[in-house]
Amino acid sequence: MTDYDVLRVFCGANGGYGNELGVVREGSVMPDPQERQTFAGKLGFSETVFVDDPERGVVDIYTPTLRLPFAGHPCVGTAWLLDVPELVTPAGVVGVRLDGEFSWIEALAQWVPPRTLRQYATAAEVDDLPVPPKGEWIYAWAWEDEAAGRVRARAFPGRDDGIDEDEATGAAAMLLTDRLGRALNITQGAGSQLLTAPQPGGWVEVGGRVVLER
Template sequence: MTHYDVLRVFCGPDGRHGNELAVVRDGSAMPEPHERQRFAGKLGFSETVFVDDPERGAIDIYTPTLRLPFAGHPCVGTGWLLDLPELVTPAGVVGVRLDGEFCWIEAEAGWAPPRTLLQYGSAEEVEALPVPPPGEWIYAWAWQDKAAGRVRARAFPGRDDGIDEDEATGAAALLLTARLGRALNIAQGRGSQLVTAPHPDGLIEVGGRVRLDGQEYV
């Protein structure tokens, strides 16, 4: 029997929405990559995290079909859950800090998996988009208020793995922040919120609210 926590990451101001995340705190219970991949596919969450060293914060991240060296919402959620100053991912060491109701991570945009960032003319255009066919990982965005740095976004992984639309995507937010070179307040999906801030050293922070939905056993 495997125990895991279910979180929602990047919740809206009302505490709703956010992207679901499963965290297996005892990664040693399922050490083999093929076991982890099968488990992640069975759960069907956008990402599932296995904690390999809870003291160092070493983690392993899986989508239903892929292993990822880094991903945003899994790091924000796991950082909040473990309350550690950093996480160790295959891509690099991710800084973590808690600030009021927000959990922030600090990472390099280059660690994010490739995403196609498509700008649209208005938030209404983004909201009206249909889910594209599988193939390309698309992050559709538009300015809601350019002067204030407010963005409307939707994300379409295109992996044909049951996740047609990603509710909140920290890695894509890092890439967009790097491209625009400014802090952003992103409304994504049905009602999730991501906040970002670029640093002079090239690192980028992305933060949001995290809620614990419960603990499950399989």
């Protein structure tokens, strides 16, 4: 079995929750994209990262069924693990900074694939949502405290790959931040926390806590 690390990204304040991420630090052991896709499917995480150059931060990202040019929680987690100043993804170069307990990336919102951002009137409505039918990638959200920028969110990828709900999705949080044009403090899934901040030129920062699971 290929060696890989398991991280939890966008953990809550107590270190719990967060979205699991698989990282193969030595991507050279599995250079073929189809082999990588098969391996990511076997692991079953919402995303798995293959590191092709740990010093330059060159990464390759897969869901269980498809390859992604960019994704939020994989970049935040891998940046923390490698401790590099930037990551090189197929979409472009991602800025990185580590700030105490939070790890941050900066990327363009236009790199994020289309998502349906669906607003609800209350956080309780978001809490009560059933998993919707497959086919549409939905980021359901509501204000918990609009003045403070606090948001309640859940993410439903709509894919037929066993991931009915994503615990924490940095890319979708970036899209919401870009649309609203303001910094957000997002509670997603069962209790994950994502912090975001819009930057000039369509760039968005997203950050959170990362824990090495194994």
